[in-house]
Amino acid sequence: MAHAMLTALSALALLLTAGVAPALAQGGELVVVTSFPKELFEAYKKAFEAATPGVRVVIKQQQTNQGVTYLRETRARPDADIFWVSSVDAFITLKSEGLLEKAKAPNAAAPRVPARIGDFPIHDPDGLFYGFAVSGYGLMWNTRYLQAHRLAPPKEWIDLVEPRYHNHLVMSAPSRSGTTHLTVEVILQAYGWQKGWEILLAAGGNMGTITERSFGTPEAVISGQYGVGVVIDFFGLSAIASGQPVDFGYPTLTAVVPASVGRVKGAPNPAGADRFIDYLLSDEGQRLLFSPAIGRLPVVPALYARGPKGYPNPFQLKLGGVRFDAKLSSSRVNLVNSLFDHLVTFRHAELRAAWKAIHDATAAVARARSGGRDVGRAEGLLAEARQLASAVPLDEKKADRALNDAFKAKADVKAAHETQWDAFAKANYAKARALAEQAATAAR
């Protein structure tokens, strides 16, 4: 019996080697790690292969963070040539870890591609990655849902804290979605650290859920599970183009940031990588972005004249007042992500309950006030509740690069902070809820 088993095992081993053999990287292969959806990378793969005979594009699709992890883990023997995601932060991280190298892309040069969009540089100043499309962040809403719930679509970030939107909103966690992280940073930079967190926490309290994948948010809005989602413009634009009952709008306070492409350090096919990057920035490559399935914004301003009618032109949009500082953003990315997770994502049920109580109490206090009653005490309690439900346990000055790096390197530092933040959130939200309920009672 033992011999029979051994023979069977060897036979299977032989069979398996058949699976190991053929997947050799041939000379004309280009391996691309990307977080972009199928519509986008398929279109580019087809177009690039048609324009560049002899090269086969091989796609490895993963979420941004997983892609970064993958490059880290395979740095000793890189098998990817191109890293291609929306999030600038990921590129900055890779750059700081020495996982990117310079590519030659003539099409990327100025003045064809401007140096900045708003205040945001399109390419990496050190030439390690290139912006090939820009995207803005905005709000997408489901028209049927809003109609059924009799709500008007929100216009600005600050609208999201309104009581009427409670439990109708959705967003993804910045730690899970590079694009959401940038949205969060935009709010922090636009309103300042303190007030920015107040808005994030109040809006967080209005969220019905925090999704795990960045596509979870547009998915939730498209399927009608929630009414309003915080999304990147191309999610909205492509959904509208495919006939879904949704609409999209940019708040005035937004940043338009590039989605980038870079060559992986030690890429097996550097020449192919360079040609790919150059193709993305060519006219043909840029025009692909207009297609309804993709819905992104080219970085070559001249092309908008021949683009589809009514297509947003970021170079002409009046984007109010956010001078986005990418360096600042990446210097505290781990902290911001972890703070959000511990203040919002992981304690979401408590946060939501606290804000529900606050909204209810506010309504009760308003009614009492118009009824002529004395609401001083109730208002006091309410104010305290609000303050507790919007507090952030980390000072802006402390949120520096040193601590950010410690979060990656020193597990105990991270654990200590996270434990503290978690306890902070838990205690605060419970107290806020209690105070709000007291306020409501006091107002009756």
Place this chain on the structure above:
Amino acid sequence: MAGPAARVVPRLLATRAGAGGQVALFAALLALLGAFIVYPLARVLAVALHGPDGPTLAHLVAFFARPLFVEALGNTLLAGAAAVALGSVVALPLALLVARLDFPGRGIVHTLAVLPLVIPPFVGAVAFQQILGRSGLVNLLLLDTLGVAVPFLEGLRGVVLVQALHYFPFILVNTVAALQGVDPAADEAAQVLGCRGWRLLRRVTLPLAFPGFVAGALLTFIRVVDDLGTPLMLNYTKLLAPQAYLRVTTVGMNDADGYVICVILVVLSLGALWAARRALGRAEWATIGRGPERVTTRLRGGRAVAAWAVAAVLLAPALLPHAGIVILSFSKVWSFSYLPTRLTLDNYAEILVRTPHFVWNTLRYAVLAAAVDVVLGAAIAWLLLRGAVRGRAALDAIATVPLAIPGVVLAIAYLRVFHGWDVPGIGEPLTATWGVLVIAYAVRRLPYTVRAAYATLQQVHVSMEESAQSLGATPSRTARRITLPLMTRGLVAGGLVAFVTSAVELSSTILLVPRIELGPLSYGIYVYMQSAMGRGAGAALGVVAILLVAVGTWVVNRLAARGVGTAFRL
């Protein structure tokens, strides 16, 4: 009288011929399992138990100091227990129906009852949302008629609901097997004493089937505790598995917290496994003489219809996501409405014409993985039950450990271990080929085939082999002519489970797929579900996955009849 006081020399092996072969097999198995299970797992543990100054338990201790993690642990245990309880509510009546009653189409009910295990990830959750979600079919109906919405899928209760409906087949199959194994004489003895009907059920039948039920319940508990897909889909992260996933993929591979959670998950699962073994005891289920005749009550006409009605009521909630996926596969726009407002066949055109490779890859990987598992499972079971090599119980333990390793951990461990090492003669690391996918699937499903092979081999009494040997058949001839033919059904059933669950595996796949063209169905679904346009196509792929598995299950059900159950059993 005792003879001269000669020394009795203790032996390492029985001096049965073939001992050399046994040792070789043992060594080969140990090497394989060591390379693909123990070593990668050890690397994971190393991160969890290693601090900047060397090995330490500080991380473990720190885990319990974090309220978030402790709550996650509490939630996990609670979810496990609740899912088992809810799953039993569905599974037990169905088990009684299938095991004790005979009505036309009983086989179909049995097959349908296994389908919930095959919910393709991502798209299954989407379908659930379409039907049971806040603005899903059921709630829209409720809102329009009664003005209320029931938050089925919210929070922990949503996770428990989905998991109960997803994993209850484990309880069902194990209980059915136990009920079928109960000696009819036990029932008859009780009936003679005046006990029948419900009382008979409660006092005699169910207690005798209890060990089988416990086995199924514990298997379910383990799967629930390890489940990553459901919590992620429902955006509920205060559970151990999603926390581990989040730590490792967000913060990075060196995040000790993630690995600590993995260790705790492994401990929980192993504990449950141990408890299950104890519950079942070391009973020998040898078929000696005539097996017990199956006691079933025939139902015809109105009573058969009633049985079907009960089955339908119990199975309907579990099959809702499948219905949802089918509908979604034909839809172009399905948003905040009972049913899609625009239908299309484009999705099927897309996947069948443009991306057939997903299906072929799935077949290739899943069949190979199942074959590997069947051979390994049979070899291990044989060594455990018939062999005499000391330390063979270690094989059983190692082969069962994968039950407790989350897929994402295995994938990361493989990346870490195999990426820098080229397969000799190929010039490529294992992780650049589709071989690594097959290995990951095979490793993750090995526990099932080992269990199936073990249970099947237990039923081949040693005397059957001994009688063959006394007639002149060498051990290998005996294996070929007697043991293996008698094990075929159980082995095939075990292979089926491996196949079925590999076909929709995602958590390891997502990190290990070298390139899209080499991706299986589950990966294809993931890719499609990244955009609004892709929902329909993703659902179409999901339908293909379900069909593949349903047809496979039905075919094997026909061929193996009795055998299917053993695969899902402990």
Place this chain on the structure above:
Amino acid sequence: MASASIELQGVGKLYGAHWAVRGVSLRVAPGEFFTLLGPSGCGKTTVLRMIAGFADPDLGEIRLDGEPVAGVPPWRRDLGLVFQSYALWPHLDVFEHVAFGLRERRVPAAEIRRRVEEALALVGLEGLEGRRPSQLSGGQQQRVALARTLVVRPRALLLDEPLSNLDARLRAQMRLELRRLHQDLGITTLYVTHDQEEAMALSTRVALLDRGEVIQVGPPADVYRRPRTRFVAEFLGAANLVPGRLAIGPGVQMVQLRDGLTLTVSGVELGDGTPVLCVVRPEAIQRAAPDARVPNRLFATVESAVYLGGRWDCELSLAGGLTLRAQLPASAAGTPPKPGELLTVAIPPEDLVVLPE
């Protein structure tokens, strides 16, 4: 193949810290029907398995036809083995069962066909070639188990309680068949059982085992009539065990029982005054005329009498409180014993066995 002899010399087997078999030495002559008889746990099956090769002795040696078999695997020992459970294979039909051993010996197909039919005829299973074990009755299953071993003409046959799964009538029937087969074929047979009726009916010689040791070996009648220990006496047939003291005088041997009763015995080789047990077989107690001049005449009262169809199973109480079980023949002419009746009985001295206590 000619029948082989089976020889065990000082064979012992250790299970953990416990000797399952201890110092067993036996020789089964070619063609003999040798039974290992004993209660469960006495080690008889272990001995059988060691001879078959499924267990190795820790001490001593086993020889088949004079050749030591240590290291020879079961499939090369050329023995036939019938299990208590028959161990039939669910996936093969009757023909394949019987053909199994022949196929292993690479017998050509035509001859297989012939020999299988022969074997089936031998055990009375013609016409059932196509059936599966689940379609056979217990008795038929047992015959298949027999047929498949006999067809290969082994040099010895080992049977492990093959009849214990059958009902009483079938058992009696199969006993006769086994006897007939043994007489016709003359194969050396080693038979293991706990049923002493089977042992007596079938064996050339019987070996009694208790707790791993051989207590007594001999032809059934010998062992029955002259048990050497209390265990043997009680195990074979029913026995009245009467304690007493041996009294030896010139030309006379007597056992003095309690309360003054004495029994005359003969052929005892123990010393005067030894405390002994007297073994009185129920059938040795005979009716006697009240005034008959016969040795060991006793007056008894019938306590109970059960009619067993041909004989009466009686409980007799003697003066002094002694109770004996007796089997008295029932004839149409004689009067049936009635409870309370006074009866005179006598026991021939040569039917009494005296054992040291």
